[in-house]
Amino acid sequence: MMLKYKVKEYITNGGKVKHFEPLEDADLQKLKHYFERSTPAKLQDELIYSILMSFGERGAEHLQALMDRDTFIRHMDSEGRSYLELKPLDSKNKSYNLKKVG
Numbered sequence: 001m002m003l004k005y006k007v008k009e010y011i012t013n014g015g016k017v018k019h020f021e022p023l024e025d026a027d028l029q030k031l032k033h034y035f036e037r038s039t040p041a042k043l044q045d046e047l048i049y050s051i052l053m054s055f056g057e058r059g060a061e062h063l064q065a066l067m068d069r070d071t072f073i074r075h076m077d078s079e080g081r082s083y084l085e086l087k088p089l090d091s092k093n094k095s096y097n098l099k100k101v102g
Contacts, residue, residue: 062089 023031035046051066065071072084 065089 031049035042035049037043037046048063052063066086071087071089073087074082075085076082
């Protein structure tokens, strides 16, 4: 019942999704300075940040899955080079048929 109420409220209020602004150049420079790779911990932080930003995943929700080899599919391109494809992951942001909400 609460979900139905919230969906109706969302649609009534215009159904707008709040998008965040992209990172500014100054912030990217701060990140580059932080990820100076001077310690193993900073290198690990940079790797995790890069993975999450590259795959657009929801923070820690899929981090464990990204560490599993079965999450990726190995392919070969036309020149014989191998590359990995990320399998679709279950997410909290699944589409929902709003027409069924009564």
